[in-house]
Amino acid sequence: MRGGTAGLVGTGFPQAAPLVHHVRADGSAVLLFDDAEPVLDAVRAAPGGDFAVMLELADHAPVDLREPVRGLLWITGWLWVPDPESARRNALQVAEVRPDGNLLRLGHGATLVRLHPGSAVLSDAEGTAALAPVDLAAARPDPFCRYEQPWLAHLEQAHPEVLAALARHLPPALRDTRGAQIRPLGVDRCGIRLRIECTGVDHDVRIAWPGSATTVEELRVQMGLLVTCPALAD
Known part of the structure; x- marks a missing residue:
């Protein structure tokens, strides 16, 4: 998926849109939410500190179409809140590859969470495919994705x-x-x-x-x- 928008679904709360999202090659993700996001309380209160969620990523067409979404990736997994030092380290790692001013809000009105993937489903007009984290990790960027x-x-x-x-x-x-x-x-x-x-x-x-x-x-x-x-x- 090339950029696009993200949201947590299937949590029992309204869809939660992160301020920043970064999905790594293996399907794990770093998400930054406003402190007022209700799902954060559920994550902190989850037994064992892991909260089951589905992350929905929408791939948008590079030109202005009347129906802009051309594909969807759903990653099912577990959210947890890392300790403050780990959260800062993760934010710096994201900033190196995807700079975003919202990352400066970490600890000042925003909370970083991590997603550990269990499975994924990719869907577009050409079909639907179930993917394991190992499949995502093995995928390589298309040579023309930046152009x-x-x-x-x-x-x-x-x-x-x-x-x-x-x-x-x-x-x-x-x-x-x-x-x-x-x-x-x-x-x-x-x-x-x-x-x-x-x-x-x-x-x-x-x-x-x-x-x-x-x-x-x-x-x-x-x-x-x-x-x-x-x-x-x-």
Whole structure:
């Protein structure tokens, strides 16, 4: 998941949105909450200091869509409140990779908690998959994750002809839908994802690259092949 929003669900309280959230590769997480958040009292009062929760992470599209969420990751696990020294150390570790001014509130109106993962479920338009912490730990960032937002924003704003050319690779039922708008949804080493906004309903479609794309130059080549070549299949 690339950024997005987070919230605790299934706690018996209204969904709790952290001031700061940072999920590590193995699914463990560091969360910072306002001291007034009701779930904190439940965490402190939990037997053994562990409180069962589900952390919901929403992956937002890099361009402004009418339905911005393109994927959800739910991590089920246990929350606990670390000691003050450990909390400060965790906050510094988060600040090194994800600077956020709210981290300065730790101990001054905000409390840091840790999440130990038990299992996870990833869901998007392409399907749903159950994941163990070892699966999350084995995953590696996509080579284009840091460039996706500016690339797709530029594609939509400056190159509508490219999106029009990609339309011929859509399934016939979507290709011929009157009034449909083609929007860029995502790009990764496997292909480009498009959101087809139709009247009253949206459809997400992945168009796979014809070949390998692990570098910027390879991605340019693969995009060129999709744009200039006829549809790969009807």
